[in-house]
Amino acid sequence: MHALKKSRPMRRVTLAAATTVTGVVLLLSLKPHTPPTLAQASSSAGRSPSQSAQSPSPGSSASSPKSGTGTKTATGDTVQTRWGPVQVRVTLKNGKITDVTAVAYPSDNPRDQEINSYALPQLRREALAAQSAQIDSVSGATYTSDGYKQSLQSALDSAGL
Incomplete structure (x- = not known):
């Protein structure tokens, strides 16, 4: 068997693993939308x-x-x-x-x-x-x-x- 043909499945596995890890890292780095917190408003909050x-x-x-x-x-x-x-x-x-x-x-x-x-x-x-x-x-x-x-x-x- 030729050496290049033997290593091809390993390249695919390595590429798939790297892609999966990259995708998980990107998903975890996303910040979810959180509604604004309610501050204890003074009597002038929300007014001009x-x-x-x-x-x-x-x-x-x-x-x-x-x-x-x-x-x-x-x-x-x-x-x-x-x-x-x-x-x-x-x-x-x-x-x-x-x-x-x-x-x-x-x-x-x-x-x-x-x-x-x-x-x-x-x-x-x-x-x-x-x-x-x-x-x-x-x-x-x-x-x-x-x-x-x-x-x-x-x-x-x-x-x-």
Whole structure:
């Protein structure tokens, strides 16, 4: 037998073993996607600097200076969701919800911004139509919807509604 023909099966085995080891090393070196960790957010987390300066502390309510109209503004508790804090401010006039504003919401990455650009206006419309926190969740924004509803209910409770 010729020496080259004899060593060919060994070359195949060596090449297969080296390829397998290389593949395993590459698979082990991949880092899995982990969701961002929830930091203990301060009252200004998830807000722009201009929003932070204007908003009252979580859970507080304040009456507007308009006298005799029965207008109240209340800010709900900050609700920590998987993707970040959600907080809502509600304005009431004569016991009816006239405005709902998301004060804090996840906006750390482009995906959060995309989701909340369509979810928050829809949640606002639902709250104004229902006149309560009994609103439907927005598909694709379940965590934000749940946090929104909880914060809205907190704001309504603190406003006495």
